[in-house]
C-alpha cells in the first residue's frame with residue numbers, strides 16, 4: 348500500500364511539472380466554483396440588504412391605500428383599529444405642496460399622518476419630537492428637507508409656510524412650526540414608496556381640514572408580532588371589503604376591491620420567491636460550469652495517463668499495485684479539482700465583494716462558502732478522476748513498459 | 752491424482768539445495784494471440800538459477816529473451832508451466848501479492864533506464880519504497896549510500912536529464928537495490944551505452960555479484976559474457992544449452 352504522503356508529493360510534482368497545462372485544465376472548475384460562490388454571496392448580501400431596508404420601513408406593517416377618492420373615512424380607520432391584533436393604525440393623505448422658508452419656495456411632498464405612524468413606519472426623530480394627536484400646525488421634516496432644500500438650514504422651532512391646492516382650485520396657506528427632524532436614511536431605492544428624507548410630515552387631521560376633505564388616501568397599521576401580520580392583514584381585508592360593499596364571492600378577488608392592501612410578510616415572501624428563482628438559475632449555471640470543469644479534468648487526466656504509460660509500467664515493475672496506481676492518479680485529479688476550487692472560491696469572494704461594493708449592498712460572505720467551493724471541487728475531481736485512474740491501474744505492465 | 756508436496760521442486764535438485772534456488776522455471780510456454788491465431792513465443796523452457804549466480808541470457812533479436820524475463824519478474828504469467836521464485840509457486844499468488852513480491856524481492860534494470868524525469872536521482876532511487884518498504888531498512892540513508900556506491904554521491908539532486916547515460920543507468924541500478932532484493936533482472940542494461948560506460952556499469956554488476964547478488968542479465972554483446980558465471984542461449988523460444 349502506497350505511503351499516502353509520498354503519493355501526495357508525487358501527484359503534486361506531476362501537476363507542478365506542467366503548470367500551464369494544469370492551470371488551463373483548472374479554468375473550468377475555477378469559473379464554476381467562482382460563479383457559485385459569488386452568486387450565493389451576492390444573494391445572501393441582497394437578502395441582508397432587503398431585510399435591513401424592510402426594517403427601516405417599519406416593523407410588522409400593513410398598508411392599505413386607494414387610488415380613488417371618497418373611499419376611506421374615519422369609520423374605516425376605526426374598523427382597522429378595532430381589528431384584533433392591530434397595535435396601531437394611522438390614516439394618511441398626501442399632496443405635493445408649495446413650501447416657503449425665508450425667501451425660498453419649493454415643491455415638497457407633504458404627508459398627513461397620525462402620531463401612530465411614527466412607530467408603524469419607524470420614523471426616527473433626530474432632533475426635537477414627533478407630533479402628538481393634540482398638535483395642529485406642527486411639522487416634522489425629513490433630513491433632506493431640513494438641510495438640503497432651502498438656502499438656509501431649517502431648524503426645530505422655525506416656521507414654514509405651506510400652500511395647498513384644494514379640489515375646487517383655490518389655495519390655502521398655513522404657517523407650520525417645525526417640531527422635529529428625522530434621522531437621515533441610506534438611499535432607500537427598494538422601498539419604492541415616498542423618499543422620507545424629502546418629505547414633510549404633518550397631522551392628518553390638519554391636512555384634511557386645510558384641504559377641506561374628510562376622506563383619506565389610505566391607512567397604515569402594524570401588529571405586535573411578525574407571525575400575526577399575514578393573518579391580521581387578511582382579517583382587515585375581509586372586514587374592509589364587507590364594509591365597502593364588496594360582494595362575498597369577490598372577497599378573494601383583489602381587482603374587485605376599490606383598494607390595495609399589502610404587508611411586510613408578503614414582501615418578504617415575494618423576495619424569497621425571487622431568491623428561489625435566482626437559486627435555480629445559479630444552480631443551472633453552476634452545474635454546466637462544473638460539468639465543463641470535470642470534463643476538462645477528465646480529459647487532461649486521460650492525456651496524462653497516456654503520456655505516462657511507460658511510467659505506470661515502471662511503477663508496476665517496482666511493485667506498485669493497481670490500487671497504488673489508482674490512488675496516485677485519483678489524488679492528482681482531486682488535487683487539480685481542489686486547487687481549482689480554492690482559486691475559484693477566492694475569485695468568487697473577491698468578485699462578490701467588488702459587485703457588492705459597487706451596487707452598495709452589505710458585504711456578507713459566509714465563510715462556509717469557501718468550504719462549499721472546496722467540497723464541490725473535491726467531488727468534481729473525484730468523479731473526473733475515476734475513469735482515467737482506473738484505466739491507468741488496469742494497464743498491463745509489459746505492454747506499458749514497451750510503450751513509446 | 753493429486754500429490755501435495757511442500758516444495759514441488761525441479762527433479763535435478765537435492766533437497767538440501769532447495770533453499771539456495773532463486774529461480775526455478777519449469778517447462779514454461781508463452782504464446783500471444785494475434786487475432787484468432789495463437790503465436791507461440793516460448794516453447795517449454797526450463798531454467799534454474801541458484802543464489803549468488805550471475806546468468807547471462809543471449810540470443811538473437813525476437814528470440815523471446817524479454818518475454819522470458821517478464822515471466823521471471825512476474826510482470827506476466829506464462830500460458831503454461833510454472834515459475835517458482837524463492838521457493839514460492841507464483842501460480843497461486845494473487846496479482847497484488849505478486850506486486851509486493853516484485854517490490855521486495857526483484858530489482859529491475861532496463862535498457863532505457865526508465866527514470867522519472869520529474870524526480871531527482873535520490874527520489875528515483877527511493878521510489879520503490881513509497882509502495883513497499885522494509886521496516887528494518889533506513890530507506891533514505893540507504894538511498895544515499897547506494898548512490899555513493901555507484902559513484903553518484905555528489906549527484907543526489909540531479910534530474911535524469913542532467914545526467915549522462917551511464918550515470919542514469921547507475922541511478923537505475925541503485926534503485927533496483929533499494930529494497931535489498933533477492934534477484935536483479937537486467938534487460939540489456941548496456942544496450943544504450945558506449946563501450947567505456949558499458950564497462951563501468953558492468954563493473955558495478957560484477958562487484959554486486961561478488962557481494963553475493965543473484966543476477967540475470969540479457970545481453971547482445973558477447974563481450975559481456977565474461978562477467979557471467981554461465982551463459983544461456985535462446986533461439987526461437989528454445990534454450991540451446993543449459
Ligand SMILES: Nc1ncnc2c1ncn2[C@@H]1O[C@H](COP(=O)(O)OP(=O)(O)OP(=O)(O)O)[C@@H](O)[C@H]1O
Nearest residue numbers: 783784785792810811812813814815816817818819
Ligand atoms: N504482446 C505481444 N503480442 C504479440 N507478440 C509479441 C508480444 N510481445 C512480444 N511479442 C513477440 O514475441 C517475440 C519475442 O519478443 P521479445 O521481446 O521477447 O524478444 P527479445 O528476444 O527480447 O528481442 P530483442 O533482443 O529485440 O529485445 C517477438 O517476435 C515479438 O514480436
Ligand SMILES: [Mg+2]
Nearest residue numbers: 816817818938
Ligand atoms: Mg528484448
